[in-house]
Amino acid sequence: MSKGTRIQVTDISTIQHSSFNIQHCRIALVHDYLNEQGGAENVVEELLALFPDAPLYTSLFEPKVMSKAFSHHEVRTSFMQRLPKRKAVAKGYLPLYPFAFRQFDLSGFDIILSSASSFAKWVRKGRAMHFCYCHTPTRFVWMQDEYLSREGGGGLKRRLLRPLLNRLRDLDYRAAQEVDYFIANSQLTAERIRRFYQRESIVINPPIKLAEFESIELKKAPTLAEGGYFLCLSRLLPYKRVDLAVAAANQLGVPLVVIGTGPERAKLEREAGPTVKLLGRLPRAEVLRYIAGCTAFVFPGVDDFGITPVEVMAAGRAVVAYAEGGALETVVAGETGCFFYRQTAAELAAAMRDFDPAAFDPAVCRARAAQFDVDHFATRLLGFMASKYGVGQPPAVQP
Numbered sequence: 203m204s205k206g207t208r209i210q211v212t213d214i215s216t217i218q219h220s221s222f223n224i225q226h227c228r229i230a231l232v233h234d235y236l237n238e239q240g241g242a243e244n245v246v247e248e249l250l251a252l253f254p255d256a257p258l259y260t261s262l263f264e265p266k267v268m269s270k271a272f273s274h275h276e277v278r279t280s281f282m283q284r285l286p287k288r289k290a291v292a293k294g295y296l297p298l299y300p301f302a303f304r305q306f307d308l309s310g311f312d313i314i315l316s317s318a319s320s321f322a323k324w325v326r327k328g329r330a331m332h333f334c335y336c337h338t339p340t341r342f343v344w345m346q347d348e349y350l351s352r353e354g355g356g357g358l359k360r361r362l363l364r365p366l367l368n369r370l371r372d373l374d375y376r377a378a379q380e381v382d383y384f385i386a387n388s389q390l391t392a393e394r395i396r397r398f399y400q401r402e403s404i405v406i407n408p409p410i411k412l413a414e415f416e417s418i419e420l421k422k423a424p425t426l427a428e429g430g431y432f433l434c435l436s437r438l439l440p441y442k443r444v445d446l447a448v449a450a451a452n453q454l455g456v457p458l459v460v461i462g463t464g465p466e467r468a469k470l471e472r473e474a475g476p477t478v479k480l481l482g483r484l485p486r487a488e489v490l491r492y493i494a495g496c497t498a499f500v501f502p503g504v505d506d507f508g509i510t511p512v513e514v515m516a517a518g519r520a521v522v523a524y525a526e527g528g529a530l531e532t533v534v535a536g537e538t539g540c541f542f543y544r545q546t547a548a549e550l551a552a553a554m555r556d557f558d559p560a561a562f563d564p565a566v567c568r569a570r571a572a573q574f575d576v577d578h579f580a581t582r583l584l585g586f587m588a589s590k591y592g593v594g595q596p597p598a599v600q601p
Contacts, residue, residue, distance in 0.1 A: 227591070229256040230308045232316040232325055234299070236263040236272055240437055241509045242337045245387075245408045246317050247271045248576055249335075252584070253315070259325065261302040280305055296342070297366060300324055300373045313591060316381075324377035331591050334381040335406075335583075338391055338506040339398045343371035348441065375399060383590055385583070388507040388528045404586055407531070408509050409579035412572055415516035418494045420568060423519055423559035430497030431457035432522075432554060435489065435510050438464030443503040443524070445470060449547035450500075450554055451478050458500070459492055493517045497559050498539075501529055502550055508532065509574075511539070516571035518564025522553050532574070538567045 231253060233246045250258065250271055257276045262283045265273045280302035282295060299321040308314050309328020316322045319337040341348065346367050350360050375398070378384075384403035386392035392403045424430035432451065436442045444460060451458035452475040460470065460480045471480055484492070493499070499514040499521045507528035511521045515532075521539035523529035533539040539562070542553040 227312040228310065229253050229313045229315060230311040230325075230330075231256050231258045232303070232306070232308075232314060232318070232322045233258060233260045234318060234320040234322045235261045236268050236277070238437070239268055241408060241505075241507070242317060242319055243268065244509065245335065245337070248409055248579065249315065249317065250275050252580055256315075259303075259306050259308070260322070261299055278306075297370065300370065300377070313587070315587075321374065321377060323381050324373070327380060332380065332382045333385060333587055333590075334378075334383070335385045335387070336391055336395055336403065337387050339378075339394045340370075340374045343367050343374050344394070344398045383586075385586065388531055390527055390531075391506045394506075406579065406582045406586065407574055408507055409576035410509060410512050410516055410571060410574050412516055412568075412575040415490070415513070415568070415571070418490065418517045420518045420564040422564065423497050423562070424495065425559055426456055426497055430495065430559070431459050432498055432500050433492060433496035433514075434458065434460045434462070434500050434502075435493070435514075436460075436462045436503070438462050438466035438470060440466060441503055442466075442505075443545065445473065446502040446545065446547045446550050447500045448473050448475075448478055450551035451475065453547065453551045454555055456554065459496070461489060461492060490517070493519060498522050498554075498557050500550070500554065501533075502545070503527075504545075505529070512571050512574045515539075515567040518567050520557075520559065520562040520567060522550070522557055524550075532570075534570060536561075538562065538570045 231249055236243065247269055257278050259278050261280045263272070263277050263279050282298060282302045285295065303321050303324045304326065306325040308325050308330055311330045314325060314327055314330050314332040316325065316332065316334045317337070318334055320340050323334045346364070350363060378399035378401060384395050384401050386395055386403040386405045387408050389405055392405050395401050395403045432447070434444050434447045436444055438444055444466065447458060448470055455477055458478045460478065461484055463483045467480065474480060493514055494517055496519055499511060499519055501508060501511050501521055501523040504524060504527035511523060511529060512532050514521060515538050521533045523533050523539055523541055524545050525541035525543050535541055540553060540557065542549040
């Protein structure tokens with residue numbers, strides 16, 4: 203196995219700490235899977251930029267559906283890469299993920315940085331120091347009721363799946379104990395890491411590229427009468443609760459634009475009334491245009507963090523969000539958005555009906571988003587790594 207290459211960093215002053223110099227370290231990156239582009243994968247893109255010569259290990263990789271940044275990087279896949287990749291088939295691969303990552307022997311590296319919402323953290327580390335950037339503890343083993351409800355099926359299917367999920371939960375707990383340092387993407391995730399893994403973590407929020415939004419003119423959001431619309435930008439998954447936004451728009455008869463794709467799309471198209479448009483996946487330039495033209499962004503689900511509301515604020519737009527999860531850490535009520543407190547279509551409809559775009563200053567929204575800029579993310583992440591990695595080997599992992 204290759205030992206990895208030494209990385210080059212432009213501004214080394216931000217990442218030196220005592221005897222630590224990142225240029226002298228062999229670093230490996232790890233991510234769960236690369237078969238859809240979402241918030242976690244956007245974070246990995248930033249890690250690739252920070253560590254351009256560090257190989258990226260993953261279970262499987264579909265270049266056609268991923269950002270070009272991944273195709274330009276050295277990606278090393280597991281045996282799962284040779285299996286059929288249709289999503290309907292891939293669901294049956296659930297028991298394979300722990301073993302896919304356990305096959306990776308990364309003991310030849312100095313530092314491992316995993317990006318995990320599943321089993322990416324269970325690589326063989328030897329004496330390498332392992333930092334895990336955790337997007338969430340593995341949902342399907344620690345939040346089984348939510349997962350089984352989403353998967354559907356009768357009681358027999360659930361009874362058959364429970365023993366498997368419990369076994370995978372035990373493996374996931376073992377994997378978490380081999381991590382040297384956890385980095386949580388939000389306070390909610392940090393609390394779950396403490397509850398499920400009995401580990402402490404530092405919170406470093408995911409980044410946005412503020413520069414991408416600075417070309418958008420800061421001006422008041424249009425009202426609905428002026429041609430504005432409510433906007434949902436999301437993968438169409440059950441827990442994202444885009445169905446609430448569709449139902450609320452139907453109730454009010456107001457325009458709603460939904461951008462994104464996923465298994466819920468056909469269901470949402472059946473439910474959508476005449477004022478609702480589902481546009482699917484769009485090029486980034488068009489997405490930015492729709493963000494700039496919206497009255498407000500609607501965020502009806504519970505996300506561990508949720509980067510899209512921050513991106514919308516960077517464009518000077520306010521957010522109507524459900525008051526739970528990561529939105530509580532990003533949206534400031536009365537300044538960059540408002541909350542609704544019961545996760546129902548009626549509650550969301552009331553918040554949308556009462557929303558006044560004139561009450562929100564686009565400059566205040568952008569200033570709030572600037573606190574999540576990629577430069578802050580890089581400085582905090584690399585500074586934390588530097589503070590923990592010094593001369594000598596990391597402490598041995600306790601069995």
